[in-house]
Amino acid sequence: xxxxxxxxxxxxxxxxxxxxxxxxxxxxxxxxxxxxxxxxxxxxxxxxxxxxxxxxxxxxxxxxxxxxxxxxxxxxxxxxxxxxxxxxxxxxxxxxxxxxxxxxxxxxxxxxxxxxxxxxxxxxxxxxxxxxxxxxxxxxxxxxxxxxxxxxxxxxxxxxxxxxxxxxxxxxxxxxxxxxxxxxxxxxxxxxxxxxxxxxxxxxxxxxxxxxxxxxxxxxxxxxxxxxxxxxxxxxxxxxxxxxxxxxxxxxxxxxxxxxxxxxxxxxxxxxxxxxxxxxxxxxxxxxxxxxxxxxxxxxxxxxxxxxxxxxxxxxxxxx
Amino acid sequence: xxxxxxxxxxxxxxxxxxxxxxxxxxxxxxxxxxxxxxxxxxxxxxxxxxxxxxxxxxxxxxxxxxxxxxxxxxxxxxxxxxxxxxxxxxxxxxxxxxxxxxxxxxxxxxxxxxxxxxxxxxxxxxxxxxxxxxxxxxxxxxxxxxxxxxxxxxxxxxxxxxxxxxxxxxxxxxxxxxxxxxxxxxxxxxxxxxxxxxxxxxxxxxxxxxxxxxxxxxxxxxxxxxxxxxxxxxxxxxxxxxxxxxxxxxxxxxxxxxxxxxxxxxxxxxxxxxxxxxxxxxxxxxx
Numbered sequence: 126x127x128x129x130x131x132x133x134x135x136x137x138x139x140x141x142x143x144x145x146x147x148x149x150x151x152x153x154x155x156x157x158x159x160x161x162x163x164x165x166x167x168x169x170x171x172x173x174x175x176x177x178x179x180x181x182x183x184x185x186x187x188x189x190x191x192x193x194x195x196x197x198x199x200x201x202x203x204x205x206x207x208x209x210x211x212x213x214x215x216x217x218x219x220x221x222x223x224x225x226x227x228x229x230x231x232x233x234x235x236x237x238x239x240x241x242x243x244x245x246x247x248x249x250x251x252x253x254x255x256x257x258x259x260x261x262x263x264x265x266x267x268x269x270x271x272x273x274x275x276x277x278x279x280x281x282x283x284x285x286x287x288x289x290x291x292x293x294x295x296x297x298x299x300x301x302x303x304x305x306x307x308x309x310x311x312x313x314x315x316x317x318x319x320x321x322x323x324x325x326x327x328x329x330x331x332x333x334x335x336x337x338x339x340x341x342x343x344x345x346x347x348x349x350x351x352x353x354x355x356x357x358x359x360x361x362x363x364x365x366x367x368x369x370x371x372x373x374x375x376x377x378x379x380x381x382x383x384x385x386x387x388x389x390x391x392x393x394x395x396x397x398x399x400x401x402x403x404x405x406x407x408x409x410x411x412x413x414x415x416x417x418x419x420x421x422x423x424x425x426x427x428x429x430x431x432x433x434x435x436x437x438x439x440x441x442x443x444x445x
Numbered sequence: 446x447x448x449x450x451x452x453x454x455x456x457x458x459x460x461x462x463x464x465x466x467x468x469x470x471x472x473x474x475x476x477x478x479x480x481x482x483x484x485x486x487x488x489x490x491x492x493x494x495x496x497x498x499x500x501x502x503x504x505x506x507x508x509x510x511x512x513x514x515x516x517x518x519x520x521x522x523x524x525x526x527x528x529x530x531x532x533x534x535x536x537x538x539x540x541x542x543x544x545x546x547x548x549x550x551x552x553x554x555x556x557x558x559x560x561x562x563x564x565x566x567x568x569x570x571x572x573x574x575x576x577x578x579x580x581x582x583x584x585x586x587x588x589x590x591x592x593x594x595x596x597x598x599x600x601x602x603x604x605x606x607x608x609x610x611x612x613x614x615x616x617x618x619x620x621x622x623x624x625x626x627x628x629x630x631x632x633x634x635x636x637x638x639x640x641x642x643x644x645x646x647x648x649x650x651x652x653x654x655x656x657x658x659x660x661x662x663x664x665x666x667x668x669x670x671x672x673x674x675x676x677x678x679x680x681x682x683x684x685x686x687x688x689x690x691x692x693x694x695x696x697x698x699x700x701x702x703x704x705x706x707x708x709x710x711x712x713x714x715x716x717x718x719x720x721x722x723x724x725x726x727x728x729x730x731x732x
Contacts, residue, residue, distance in 0.1 A: 187539050234722065240538055242725035245677040249718040256711040382543055413558060419550030426544040
């Protein structure tokens with residue numbers, strides 16, 4: 126027992142590099158005040174990628190439809206602030222509840238399947254939701270997007286056009302969710318998830334309730350994705366159908382793989398690189414942005430199977 | 446009412462034949478190597494653009510471009526298989542997905558670069574246009590042509606797989622790859638030929654599809670979903686399964702568009718999810 130608990134304590138301790146990293150996230154306020162709205166988009170994408178990391182990187186559930194929960198959260202927050210209250214934190218809670226319920230319902234289906242059937246089912250359920258939102262145009266505004274969202278003030282701060290409030294808000298939410306995710310993966314529950322990822326038949330044999338664990342992880346990930354969706358609604362004051370699209374699911378997968386799945390910081394690093402690169406490249410020729418993403422994907426899969434962070438840690442080990 | 450039903454059935458069947466051509470190669474190669482090749486529709490786009498280029502820039506007749514579309518798509522797929530895919534046969538589903546999605550993105554941007562993002566057109570010859578009257582109903586000639594080509598290719602494929610030595614090797618490799626290797630079958634070589642054949646058929650499908658569903662750079666992404674549905678529902682490595690799934694999908698998509706236009710693609714996805722939950726290995730899948 127002594128050994129086991131010291132293992133967890135060793136892992137849970139904050140390293141200097143982590144503290145430096147989180148201090149660096151404050152830099153945009155001072156260094157690049159013109160890019161604060163981009164910075165808040167990055168924080169939102171990072172949170173979305175972090176939520177995918179919980180199920181893909183740690184629990185090993187490949188999902189091509191993770192945007193479903195992002196979209197549910199975005200629409201829940203949007204509808205709430207359009208019809209009832211514009212206060213952002215209430216919207217955040219509502220989005221978390223809505224996405225959590227959707228995730229819990231879907232988790233019962235998802236944990237039963239593996240391999241191609243799993244990939245196809247997550248893809249199919251995502252597309253189904255996208256089509257449903259498209260058809261229910263009375264509620265969601267359909268292809269025109271949800272119009273007339275009025276986001277209220279946050280503790281008296283307005284969402285200004287420079288994105289100062291937006292970035293502070295997104296960053297605080299990202300950091301809180303990160304703390305939760307960090308706590309989860311360093312807990313015995315997180316260790317059990319990794320066990321299931323490595324060998325799905327052996328874990329039940331040593332007494333771990335595999336499916337219950339996977340359902341729990343899937344629901345938690347859905348809640349986080351929903352929160353990310355709500356952040357997008359609050360910081361941009363619109364919800365378009367794009368939040369549920371296959372493109373968004375594919376993008377977040379690319380981001381996570383690029384940064385390194387199963388590494389906690391993978392999604393965040395991936396989001397920073399991807400979003401900054403997209404911002405720069407689309408200035409030149411937006412049409413060909415996907416060429417570079419495709420090339421990057423091929424190169425990462427061929428030469429950096431564990432993403433950028435995996436590559437760095439391998440180099441680090443070699444030099445020691 | 447009855448004649449409109451027959452028309453929908455026929456159009457759906459012709460559309461199903463297209464989907465079958467586009468997806469049969471993926472089904473067989475997935476069954477053999479368990480390689481998730483999401484770039485399969487990029488091969489179809491290669492075939493389509495081959496036909497467009499040969500017809501519009503070199504003045505070839507439509508029918509003559511079809512074999513070229515097949516050959517070029519087969520060539521491209523073999524080159525990719527030799528250089529990239531074969532390194533990942535032992536990797537996880539996820540790595541394979543990502544590599545091939547990367548190839549799709551590259552191909553979409555490359556086609557946009559060379560051919561712009563506009564819809565391409567290839568005028569089919571006079572004798573394939575118009576419609577014929579049969580039992581008081583009119584059928585579009587091009588769709589009749591599609592059905593004939595689809596059925597002919599299905600027949601050839603079935604003969605090839607059931608009656609030849611190569612077909613026996615492929616079936617053995619689909620059923621049990623390790624056992625087939627143990628018996629001295631060169632699975633890698635058989636796989637290469639199957640992959641080329643599948644890529645070529647997709648290319649042919651892409652060329653034939655221009656007249657019916659059009660061709661633009663995002664073809665590889667748009668039809669990927671349909672192809673995956675056919676493969677997942679039909680079951681891996683099963684020609685009969687792909688044929689049945691493609692036909693059902695084609696007819697239900699056509700019927701959905703005709704009778705419930707407000708539902709959009711909702712119906713298709715619902716059918717797919719329900720079928721997969723009922724039988725995760727597909728309707729005709731063995732595993």
